[in-house]
Amino acid sequence: MALDPAPLRALRVLDLSTGVAGPYAARVLREAGAEVLKLEEPLGDPMRDWSASYKALPPGEDAGLFQFLNAGKQGVPCDLTTADGLEILGKLAAEADILIENFGPLGFAERKLGSLQDDHPHLSIVSISWWGHEGPWATRPANEWTLQAAIGMTARRGYPERGPVACGGRFGEWSAGSCAAVAALAAVQSARQTGRGDHVDLSVFESMLLCMTQYHTLDGQFRPELLPAYVECPSIERTSDGWVGLACVTPPQWEAFCEMMGRPDWAENPKLVSADERMKIRDTLHRDIIEWMAARTTEEVIEAAALRRIPVAPVGDGTNFSEMEQMVARGLLEDAPGGFLQPRPPIRLHGIERMPLEAAPARHPKPGAGFSSPRKVAETAISTGAKPLSGIRILDLSAFWAGPMCTSTLAALGADVIKVEAGKRPDGMRFVNTMPLENFWEAGSIFHGANLGKRGITIALDSEEGADLFLRLVADADIVVENYSVRVMEQFGFTLERLQSINPRLTLVRMPSWGLDGPWRDRVGFAMTIEQSCGLAWISGYEDRPLTVNVCDSVGALHTTCGILMALEDTRRTGRGRLLEVPLVEPGLTIGADLIIEASRGNEIPREANRGPLGTPQGCFQTSDGEWVALSVETDVQWKAFAQAADKPDWASRREWQTSAGRRKDQALIETELASWASAHAGPEAEQILIDAGVPASIAVNAHRVLPHPQLEARGFLEDFEHIFTGRMHYPTLPWRPKFAADGWYESPPPTLGQHNREVLSASLGLSPDELDSLEEQGVISSKLG
Template sequence: MQTADLVVESFGPGGLERSGLDFETLRARRPEVSLLSISPWGLEGPWAERPSTEFTLQAELGGPAYRGLPERGPVAAAGRVGEWAAGAFAAVAALAAWRGARTSGRGDHVDLSIFESMITCMTTYHDLFGQWFGVPLAQALELPSIEPAKDGWVGLCTYTGQQWKDLCALMGRPDVGDDARYLDGSARMREIETIQPIIHAWTRAHTIDEIVELANLMRIPVAPIGDGRNVLDFDHFRAREVFVDHPDGFKAPRIPYRVQGMATAPFRPAPRLGADTQAVEAELPTAHDATRAATPPTSIAAPFEGVRIVDLTAFWAGPVATFALASLGADVVKVESIQRPDGMRFSGALPGPTLWEWSPVFHGANAGKRGITLNLDAEEGKALLRRLLEDADVVIENFSVRVMENFGLGWDVLHAINPRLISVRMPAWGLDGPWRDRTGFAPNVEQASGLAWITGYADMPLILRGVCDPVGGMHTVFTLGLALEERERTGQGMLVEVPLVEPALNMAAEQVIEWTAYGVQLGRTVNRGPSASPQGIFKARPAKAETRYLLEDLSVAVATDAQWQALARVMGRDDWARDPGLAHEAGRRAREDEIEAAIAGWVAGRDCVEVVDALLAAGVPAASLVNGHMIHPNAQLTARGFFRELEHAVAGNARYPMLPFRFASRPAAWNAFAPPALGQHNDEVLGGELGLSEAERAGLREKKVIGEAPAFSIG
């Protein structure tokens, strides 16, 4: 470790200390070294040592409670996506620690919570919904979503009212599209018995290819449903050569980003135990080399301090990337227009005269930024954007591929404006390939990548709701860090591509690996999982204890043989404890139906909270199934300061989630202020930084080049 820049560990609270390798010991030998600790709850707080698995963490944050149909029970997201999400945040945390140490000469200890990472990725800011709406989130489907076609399943997505109208016209039911009762997705769910048969009558009459072709002609977001077998044959992924041969004998998705001028290293075989010990030992420093001393500075710079970012992103994946960059010290200026504000401003917004300022997802994904408006269809707006780009380090956008070129701002133009500018592009499907011009949102990415294939009921795949956007965003932050380092070396800007679908394909890689290595096609197992048995969600008696809402469902996951013995003791099942056929996971899997039925019967007559408390006390991972809109108050999140009170110019004070990792040197985010109201910083940026006079700004407002309210009627 005397030559390391970064040490990554996941032993949990006290694990390194018990080995005599605490952070202060490491830093005494090498002041520049940073330590990244990854644990379920974080290293500190009242729940730090609480037994858990990725499955029970999902229950604790509220994800399964609103996925699926009420009459069929809650469904967890499959594929251990919470661990993938934490890994994406861990990459950003590691990069941030390394950048900070390189600037200051002093390493830092970064404490990452898997639970907090999952909250960011799997709840779409439900706590903000709870603060403003105060009602539980309903268990529901999206209509439309994954629908039966003549020859399989097809994925649709209608985020906007216009997309729904267009789909209804395509289905030959313009009358349904014109009915104001059905423009909102939650309203369609309330009328599922009316709406679903209309959708199914049309989708069942057409093949997947027919639906995809017709929907694309209407710019309706659509995708085939991928799985570990067919995703290899999708023409888009074949054209982009997404899947490559792995040296261990299977196909795998490639590294999910491209940086102009930088080659990615080929995959290496997974290391065999001890295979590289001698080679590593030969590289160790001598005792003389290891004794250098250093006096580290007392202050640690923000990892992205001095990086100026022009943020053209909208919805979630792009904004959450720039939120993370702002939280780590970057100066982010968000650019919208009053003709086309960020569409997320209107998603799930609290109705009212300024509803564009009341979207929980917009708020959560845009804290820490300044915001201006520029009409990029007007020459004055484009000219001002060019002036911003002249002094910027980075421009980030997640438009459809053709949009920047339509604005006259393709890569060649951007590079001419500012040769040091890094252009980061985040199209759903990538900059080339047969699908490049398709509209795509996170549900379509979940559908096409295979993530939705393994989530849901046995006869009904379900989307995961949200994880692709933040994971794609964190891949973007990491890739930008690489690009900034390359620019430091060359002095030149570059084009960076992070398609939203490719991090999702990496999350779903297990399916392709199983198919190409063993010919096994993974499918849906509802709430069962590959790393725990038994594992499931069970209905108990509603909790009689005073709680923040009704608790009656709970999750249990037995990940070790010792936990199985503990479960047997708590349930009073001495026969299970003595049965050699159940002592190990393979035996329990063979009898999962029997075991789950017994657990369900035992839980049914007992108080939900009391059952969870008894299981946790015995060391068995368990959690009450909460509703995500009321995750707060939560003792662990409060102790770690995950939420921070911020004051918005219109919405006032609210709790906002921060990044899911803490720096020992600075527990709080660097730029922790509320998201911008529409055009809030027009005068500060356009006047104070670009030098436009008050009269010039007034003229731009009159021409609607800038403004502070949408240029169209609301409601």
């Protein structure tokens, strides 16, 4: 069967960015067919020489992660500090749709990039910076690691007696890159409607708040007490022959785990349904868990847990992916042109061609390269400036976090999202992190955060009448999104063929944990399970214990959002819908690409607690007032400036500490010195000394104390809504600022259960009040739990 062209083949992108976030956003577009030119200044992208394994590269060879991020792009030398460089950029901008950059607010101004849109009004610019271009903290020193402390993630992770511990990897930057890809695609659609491009100002800090916390800024309003340090129980456990990853998110999963362990008394304690309550007696629980696991192999634990539908997976360490039958059966890893293994593209539009595997641009490319053929940008009439997805209708069957976050993002972009739940079994996130209210299922902070801007209805899909109602709604929908276990849609009879027989333009979006086929297709999986299997947890945590990272739901949501925007572009061109498949495991593998790449080259990425390749020294140190300050010295210049500001001239003058390599050899001694220095200062004072010296630093803020925050207030990241049960709340939105959202991202707070039954079913299906009453009496629809 012939495959159709990739949906973004007409899109042209200029990638001026370095690092992870910008290049990854451009890669996502390239994988869907866009033509991408990578413009490099004379010093080149530092990622060419960067490796998380600390291994030196052969002369002239590019790092594997650089090659992965920039595969398929064409290199263009361009010195933007010169008139010739600006002329080259101007000529290319005349034919481009999107420009991606991360020079920061000062670098953006120095290179006069703002004037590009005066000359080329069709062009959209996506600017990625740590804090955003506007606001009082716009130029404040930061990196991904210190931002983890600023969002409350570092203080939340780990055991209290061992101190806070950040995630390994650069997952915040991958998250920001995923956000930037969505922002770019939305900007393209907006430019098509208005005839004018946009300058999209994206904050990595806000991206990480959205993606790496469980809506803790909102949860702190629901439950104002301090949020304690936390490790799931059970989680990553030693077996007789290795490690296994488990998760107990729902009460049935915890009960099944207790039964598997032979501990019915645990199940009889109602408090232990809560993961936070289990954390309080973790030592007691863990003694029995350690003993039980140590008596069994990893495969035996997996078999027992999977039989009980407990989320479970082997723990990936970079070397054992070829032993995981699901990854082998679905071909999730492939050979890259650079001679290493890499994850395949995570977004799969069925029936669409894949772009060929191509190398990244070489160092020092020849000048004169450009887009494949000249193109004059079409002038279009200016419209009213509606949001890019205005007029698009989405039926949202998804639950928990990844699916709802995806559809809430689409609602922010203007889509009419109708959330479909069952009165007897609504979205499970309604029951997590709730306020102590009579209607507690209307007061779950994660549910609130992931369901803004939607209308909510209830339908008993397992009834004949309910299935008929849903299929009638399909007739006017553009997208159906679901993240059930694979077998559920077939049990309802909602196959792609049946849905498209009603509406050929419909795209069915499926977000299973492991994929629609393969030996693990029917296994239950949550974000923690994905992080365990993909190796993200392996490089995070203490040296003797890996910890999950809390990012796969949100990253899966953003990749699915990208896939939907691509699918809508394909439908605009062809008039047909598609099957879109984005299993959670595949974005998980993608953001852990450096582990896969390095392992295939025989290198190991160490798990180092708070140390890491971004800075030396890098760590979390307790201050005199009991706070912890996170610091990351990225350069030798920063080290000297910090030594002077700290009144420690011997730190700067000591010859072996004047280079990053020398400081790395003496990390333990330097950390002892830093611990002593920090203990003599209060947290805010220590933080300010570091910031004034130009060193990325942050107090490890409690996640429930991030708000109020001057940068978030200045940029309008929070929007206020009055909810019928919880009152007025400050809701986190999206981490970029386009023109079309100048008046706000969302139209409404999250829906109560069945809130819009009558509104939607009468307007869309023409049901009368008597018919709606009858459906309520039969239990087909309901606005009550149960």
